[in-house]
Amino acid sequence: MEPWVRFSAQSQARERLLRAAQYGCALAGAALQRNGASAEVVARVRQLEAHLSLGRKLLRLGGSADALEAAKRAIHLSDAVLRFCLTLSHLNRAMYLACDNVLWAGKAGLAPAVDQEKWSQRSFRYYLFALIVNLSRDAYEIRALMEREAGGQRAKGAEAGRQQQQRRRAEAGLQQLGLRLQLELRLLLRVLRGNPPLLLDVLKNACDLFIPLDKLGLYRSSPAFVGLCGLASSVLSILTILHPWLKLKP
Template identity: 60%
Template sequence: MDSWVRFNAQSQAKERLIRAAQYACMLLGHTLQKTRAASELHRTVSDLEAHMSLTRKLLRLGNSVEALQAAKRTIHLSDSVLRLCLTISHLNRAMYFTCDNVLWAGKTGLLSKLDQQKWSQRSFRYYLFALILNLTRDVYELCLLLDAEARHRSTKSPPPPCDSSTLPADHLSTSSSSSALPTAVAPPLACLRRRLHQALTVLHNNPPLLLDLLKNACDIFIPLDRLGIYRTGPGFVGTCGLASSVLSILTVVQPWLKLKP
């Protein structure tokens, strides 16, 4: 089992490169269609995208085994939230890859009577649920880091209070009728800006979490569009797929950028 996982990992870099090329072709095809370019060129780009999609499905044969192995590892995590999110996410990825393998067999003619639309929708449902769990994990880890940062700051100096004392003196000296709205609105906005700044600072100091969050945020639009839940169009899907593919390639080139566990 371990030897198969190691062998399968060698093909993941190729699969991600082909994935980037596939979504680049999708984006290019959408651009050509909007600019009303030659239909022959548009057809060639569309055929190339379909061939790359089929090649990716071939390279993903056996990925379900790796996903099950990952689920076996994460089920022993001490953190209950991470254990739940990661284990169920890996199990959904295993089902997604299984459906994708069946779909590959249908597209190649091995299963000529396969309902490809049905299996495609089924695979994207598993993919969507896995991405939702991955995003939940990212947000949870971000909250943990923010709490740790808040505790660290509290030991050094107390945070600025979110009340009327944060307003400038000229606001406090105005009449009650004119200062009622700023007093009610400004403090929450100041707190929101401060917390947003803290979140951006934490993400900047944790590149693996930032890359994983961006990658999952880009990827989630793909199944949402394919399932008809939130239509964005091939241009936007191609852009998101290309961006997430580049981020995935970065984690292969620089393994320390991969979020663990």
């Protein structure tokens, strides 16, 4: 009960719950439409989805300032790659949230002259770039951990490694490549299994990636698939808030 009370007291947690509900409505609406539900029922589900989206935008007011503060903190990281990726990610998130605030003002009637289509496209472009940078950071973390894991294995079994190398030289080129890829895949799975925060971050960013790709028309997906991806990434985000040790640091 205590984790849930701590969770519900956070505005970010409430926003994640609304996001999960929003994409759950998108998934349900697509399923109802595919199964021949009445137009009125589908319209009500989509209206609820729109209301949840507007509520999320309200909760994200002022989020740009938090993202800029996070970018300032990331500048002081000692690792150059992490410093670059995290700073750029937070800056793009700040721009994305700023565009989102403009959209909220337009939809709430405070700025009726706002071109919502233009600002929506602009928002999703910043969102997409932030996700690409996040996935690049994940790839860097994975590569570093794989090299560390492989180095430890070589240190433990140098003699076995020399014997393997001799066998590899005797094998054909394609067979050697296949064996190497198999070893790399096993190493990747071992690294991800041993680092749940990194695994969750990769899955969350990969799921989120399909949303701006679809909205920008770069990779069209079905509404059901977009809703499923949004729901899955929202649930993963909620897990990292309920269990802070699952959040990738820094």
